[in-house]
Amino acid sequence: MADNKFAAYICAGCGIGETLDVKSLEKIAQKEGKMALVKSHPFLCSEEGVKTIQDDIANESVTHICIAACSRRAKTEAFSFPGISTARANLREGVLWVVAAGAEHDEVRQEMAEDYVRMGCAEVKKMILPQGNPDKTQAKNILVVGGGMAGMTSAIEAAEAGYDVVLVEKSGALGGFAKQLWKRVPFSAPYSEAQPTGVEELAARVTAHPRIKLHLNSTLAETAGAPGRFMIKIAQESGGVSDITVGAIVQATGFTPYDVNKLPELGGGQPNVVDQAGLETLARTANGAAIQRADGKVVNSVIFLQCAGQRDDSGTHLSYCSGHCCATSIKQAMYFKDANPDVDTMILYQDLRVPGMGEDFYRSAQDKGVTFTKGKATKVAGNGHGCSVEFKDLILDELTTLNADLVVLATGQVSNAGVDLDKWTEVSTAAESGDASAKEEQQRLRTTSVLKMNYRQGPDLPQLKHGFADSHFICFPYETRRTGIYAAGPTRRPMDLDQAITDATGAALKAIQAVENAAAGRASLPRVGDLSYPIVRLEGCTQCKRCTVECPFGAIDEDERRFPQFNEQRCRRCGTCMGACPVRVISFENYSCDTVGMQIKAVNIPDEDEDKPRILILACENDAYPALDMAGLQRQVYSAYVRAVPIRCLGSVNTIWITDALNSGYDGVMMMGCKRGDDYQCHFVKGSEMAYYRMSKIGDTLTQMGLEPERVQTLEIAITDSVRVAGLINDYVKQIKEIGLSPMKGFG
Amino acid sequence: MATNLQTPAPYHNNFLREVEERVEEGEWVKMCMQCGVCAGSCPFGPHWEHSPQKIFMMIRAGKREEVLTSDAMWMCTSCYNCVVRCPRQLPITHIMHGLASYAHRLGLVPKGQPTHEFATMFWNNLAKKGRVNELKLTLALYFKDGLVAGIKTVVLAKRLNPMEIFGGHAIKDLKGFQAIIAKAREIEDKKQGLTG
Known part of the structure; x- marks a missing residue:
């Protein structure tokens, strides 16, 4: 392998040159960043500027570059150098556009820019060019x-x-x-x-x-x-x-239709009561002629009961709406009207919902004379020749009983999704501990599985x-x-x-x-095309199983020696395993405990008496980091005391970064991730959830270090939160000043 | 098709069909989707016996007697708010008038319904000469319940009292009223630059 050669390029365009001391930034990259080659350019993303970099790659054998210019999310095409490890120091959106204008802020602004240059250089020093998963697959069927x-x-x-x-x-x-x-x-x-x-x-x-x-x-x-x-x-x-x-x-x-026999109060199980599937059978038998009941009687009156065993808030039946049943009942009422317009067809609904172009279909049925009644059925009983339906008309607010030859229940869809993994985990944990009935139950569950996966996380x-x-x-x-x-x-x-x-x-x-x-050895969504993949140093592994349990995608199995066994093709490259690992043996070539850790350590921490706090922001690259960029784009002003590091997902945050940061004298850490919980927006489903969980345990560590729990904050930031994020930063800086600067300064 | 005018079976469409065939714009009733926007838009909202939404549902439920003897459709002031807002574009105002007219022809209007009484009077007045005789219409309205009742109304209302021609009666605080007018004039003059 050829030797690595590191170069830094500092852009003076977009006003950077007028506001910041570029010469001093160059010096920092050279002396502190230890870059072999440092250049600045008045317009780095121009054809000429990019050519400078390309020439150095070709003639000077540069392999690693740090570009100190705009955000890593901007000018990605201009600054794309295949085969070259590239880090970006965000001087434009991260400094120029967010630090308050005016000479009185010159000092802190310059310090912030210098730190970002240090961080970019530190990151690129630890980066390795991802080669792609060597274990490329063949099957494309x-x-x-x-x-x-x-x-x-x-x-x-x-x-x-x-x-x-x-x-x-x-x-x-x-x-x-x-x-x-x-x-x-x-x-x-x-x-x-x-x-x-x-x-x-x-x-x-x-x-x-x-x-x-x-x-x-x-x-x-x-x-x-x-x-x-x-x-x-x-x-x-x-x-x-x-x-x-x-x-x-x-x-x-x-799906399977919800069992009508579970609805005896609506006549489920009675001879003249069918579900929608049952009516389809009758309609197919009639083949366009008058629809007959199972007993051969021609149906002259029919009542459709919507939401039968659905949208139930008592906890007995399905609590959700199956979406299709209103339009299906409309269609089925038309079967009757088309064969004989004199058949009385009534659809008894509480809320009629016809997605798509269904409104036109609904109107068509009204035009054909289908009666739509807003009401709720309370009882369906068989009588001599048909059924009697007792219902409350919700418009007229009165109880009525009607007779009909046939009642159709619009029941819901029950998914054929296989085994419920929560139940599976519960049963298999019991089975592992030797419970005989649990073992039997596990076997039974396995037979109901659709995919019968042999993943450690369960069969479906x-x-x-x-x-x-x-x-x-x-x-x-x-x-x-x-x-x-x-x-x-x-x-x-x-x-x-x-x-x-x-x-x-x-x-x-x-x-x-x-x-x-x-x-192609690449990642699937959401990091489509990512060539990096988790590399694990098994000799350091303690078999704690955190990575296998916490991986949101079930990518990691255990081998017979109980070591984690990575299935790279299943991996989405979120780094949750890396965040989980207590001994830090999991890393990606271009994203590791070191690439982030060294950035954190590269920041210059001023002495306590300078009264300049340093706050680390670990920002999820999917939502929080773009929100910070947007804050810059909108010229929101936030404190120059923060230093933001983009990360793949909050789940990839290893607690070592937090303790390292606090040990080296940072005054606070803001972790910015996506919304968690049932309506999560985390691209990796459980990443932000995991981060919250892990951080809930960090309080003790902080106390042991003699630090206040407020020094670590976990926040939910949406991509649209550009204004909010600036406010949160400013509030936090104020809060840190109130608590006082960290006593850890100077020990790091 | 012969329409069965007997008491219809509930929810069995007989009355709906009658309305469709015999009431102006009645064929629209089945297209109502019961959203209630008409009921919410009507300036007479709480004063209706039944909102249009409810009237349409009563027609579908076969409540012939209740609908046609109802006071509801006579309350419509033809503001057309409901027609403008109806998402199904039902000509609700016209249907209300259609129902009122049909109820009148069947003699089912509640006795003494004022809108109905005035409308009948107006129609008779107009139909007689081809134009409205305002004096006769006004007198007919005041004396609709007979001479004695009419005189009582006239005396109480004062406006039609023949003695009003000699001076006439004034409002309670005439001076106050005149002061308001004077002040308004003063402000207006100032604004228009017409003061002294």
Whole structure:
């Protein structure tokens, strides 16, 4: 390997040269930053400026550069030098634009800029150019689990894009739930009439496609490996097992209608009460003629009860709305009206919601004479010839009882997402401690699993809420916490056919991205294309298991000696493992305990009597750091006593950084991450949550050091918080001044 | 189609069909989506017996008697707020007038409903000569309940008292009123630069 040669370039453009003493910055880079080559340029991102750097790379064998100019988020194209490790010192957004104007601030402004130059030089000294995961994978084919509308759509989309597909379907035929439908809610203009489902045509296309291999009457017996190298055992009903390797997985296992027998108060289980699926069967039998009940009587009056066993706040039934049922009931009421306009059809709803173009469909049904009544059914009872429905009309505010030949219950969707991992963890912990009944339960749970993954974190995707498969629902709805495995359709959230088709198309594209990234040794979303990957020094590992437990993506298994076993293709490069490791043996080539630690240590800490506090900001690069940049862009003024270090995720913060900072005399630490909790915005799901958890334990350490707990702050900053973040910084500086400067100065 | 005018079965559309066929703009009633914007927009809001939203639901529920004998549609002042705001673009004002007119033709209007009485009077006055005779209309209104009642009204209201021609009666604090006028004039003069 060629020797490293370090160079620093300081830009004097955008007003930097007029406001800061660039000459002195050059001196700092040379003497303190130990850069072999230091240059300044009046307009570094210009063609000429960039050429200076390129020439030095070519002629002076420069391998590592520190660019002291604008934020690392600006001018990324101009300052992109392939094969060269690059650090950025943020003089423009981080200093020039945020420190108060005027000569009285010249001193602190210059100190801040000098520190950023020191930090940039310190970082680049520790950086290694990422080579990409050497363990590149081959498999680019895609496994689709489930042959319903969503599964078939994913399969055909991936196949049409040129990827081989293996489709596994539990039953003996393609089509899933959609196959049971007589017609579907309209998906094209004028959105006024139900349309054919198109299931048969799609199934025929899937069956005939040369790139799609079908496994009917089959389920998964095991899923092992990682994106680009998933090893799958497919079990046929007949007993045979076939082994295949696939690159990525789409789970489109659909839903099961909520059991009507759980709704006896609404007539569930009675002969003249059906659910929506039951009515579809009657409609298919009628084939466009008058719909008859199971006993053969032609239906002359029908009442649809919306939200049956849904949106229930008593805790007995489903608490959520399944989204499709209003439009489905409208469609089914039309089945009756289209066959005979004189059939009395009433839809009893509390809130009618028809997403998409459903309003047109709703109007069309009103036009056909379907009666819509805002009311709540209280009782459905069988009588001699049909049912009597007791309900409260919520507009007229009165209780009424009506008779109908048939009652249709609009029940909700229950996801077929497999095993609940929380339950799994509980049962397997008990099983490990030798509980025999827990072992049995574990076996039983495993048989209900869809994917039967052999991951240490459990056999299926984590579930988000109400038993639906995982989704990063705020930022990346397709993403799950298991890299390369994408949930699509109503297994992910309640949805109608139209949404399921869109969803499945997206999932197919995500799967394609995953196999391509894995094949190139790169990370998948959100750090798409990142070539770094976690490197672990196993000889230092104490087998504490924190990394395996805390990894949000289940990327780390344990080998037979109980050492962590990294599956790089599953890794999203957030660094949560690095933050977790108490012995600091996990690092990335260009992001490690050292690259950040050395930046922290590079800052010049003034003596206590100078009365200039130093506050470290560890800012998540996804939201908090952009918010700081935006504060600069808007010329928000904040204190020149802070020093901001961008980090991959708050989860990657190792407590050593905090203790190092406080030991070397910083007066406070602000950790800025994304929103945590149920409606998290953390790109890595659990990163900010982990940081809060870890920091809640740091109080004792601070007390032992004789420091106030207020010296470490953990904050939630959204990308839009540019004004707020400046205010928070200023308030914190004020608070630190009140507490007094750190007594640790001069010992570091 | 022959419409069954018997008491309709609840929620079974007979009355809705009657309204659709016989009431002006009645075919719109089924398109109401019960959002309640009309009820919330009506300046007469709390004074209605039934808001338009409720009237439409009563029609769907087959409450023929209750709707047609209701005072509600007679309360409409034709401000058109509901028509402007209805997300389903129902001509609500017209439907209200249509229902009122239909109830009148069936003789179901509550006795003594003032809007109905005046409207009938106005119509009869107009229909007779092809133009409105204002004197006759005014007199007819004052004497609608007979000569004695009419005289009482006239004396109480004073305005139509023939003796008013000799001076007429004034408001309670006439001096105060005149002072207000004088002050207003003074301010206006000052503003317009017309003072002395």
